[in-house]
Amino acid sequence: MPRRWLLIGSCLSLLAASPAMADTLREDIARTAFLVTDKKQATAEIDAAIKQADALIAANPADKEAVLQRGVAIGYRAKLTKSAGDAKLSRAIFEGLLKADPRNPEYHLAVATWHLDSVDQLGGLIAGAALGAKKAIGEAELDKAVALGRDRAFILGAAALLHIRADDNDLLRTRQLAEAALKAPAPTGIDRVMKRAAQIILPAIVEGNGALARKQARSLLPFGKLG
Known part of the structure; x- marks a missing residue:
């Protein structure tokens, strides 16, 4: 390695x-994203994370962290499975969070990542035509995330x-x-x-x-x- x-x-x-941190949804998703080397395993773990997020949101619809992590996990599943439907859903989740809290740097970063990941994975023309993803929007949102999260x-x-x-x-x-x-x-x-x-x-x-x-x-x- x-x-x-x-x-x-x-x-x-x-x-x-740290047991207090190990069970959090955010860190479960992070471990999958950064450490798992098998695509099938990664997809299964992300599916499980989405179900966990769904359960948290059902118990507390105001849990914005669970909503954010659900969007992240759905975006990751889109990346793994090349699902346009998941990609569009994750974007809608991020943009909904950002509209409600435009001063949150993580929400700007999520939108930026969505655009830049889509362009990187599909190329600018296809990403723009199929998903509405644009590098310029991604870079602008990245600048906003940095300005708010220095x-x-x-x-x-x-x-x-x-x-x-x-x-x-x-x-x-x-x-x-x-x-x-x-x-x-x-x-x-x-x-x-x-x-x-x-x-x-x-x-x-x-x-x-x-x-x-x-x-x-x-x-x-x-x-x-x-x-």
């Missing part, structure tokens, strides 16, 4: 060491990975995001994972090797281990 995955795996293993290593690190994957010529912006992620607090497991990811891509950025940084970023984003 490459060293970078041992390091990221060790970060996520810290979550399992104190979160998770937001900054994810933004660095997404930006270099979308544009491996804009090394300055990616370097700014990665360096900010390294300085930001990392109180949660996913913050630590994204801070470490920023640390991994930064040397290639500093060296001016955008192609390498983009390749690294792709492997460090969710399901990058599936190949």
Whole structure:
């Protein structure tokens, strides 16, 4: 296993060491997205996460965290199964959350990720025609997420990975995001994972090797281990 995955795996293993955190939906989904290497297993675990989110929402419709994680899980299932229906549903969930709380950086990041993932997976023309996904919208939402979430290593690190994957010529912006992620607090497991990811891509950025940084970023984003 490459060293970078041992390091990221060790970060996520810290979550399992804490029973209070291990059972949360967010971290169950994160473990699947970052550590599972088998597509069939990943799909089964994401299906289970969606059912768990459905149960939480049925018990408490006002549970916005459960709604967000349901959207994330459905978006991940779309990525794994190439389901246009799931892709559109996850976008609707994210946009609904963002409309209700436009100051939430995670909601902006979710919308940004949806657009940039769709374009990366399908190509700009197909993603735009089939799903309405646009790189420009993704980048604009990414900027809003960063502006609102500058104190979160998770937001900054994810933004660095997404930006270099979308544009491996804009090394300055990616370097700014990665360096900010390294300085930001990392109180949660996913913050630590994204801070470490920023640390991994930064040397290639500093060296001016955008192609390498983009390749690294792709492997460090969710399901990058599936190949």
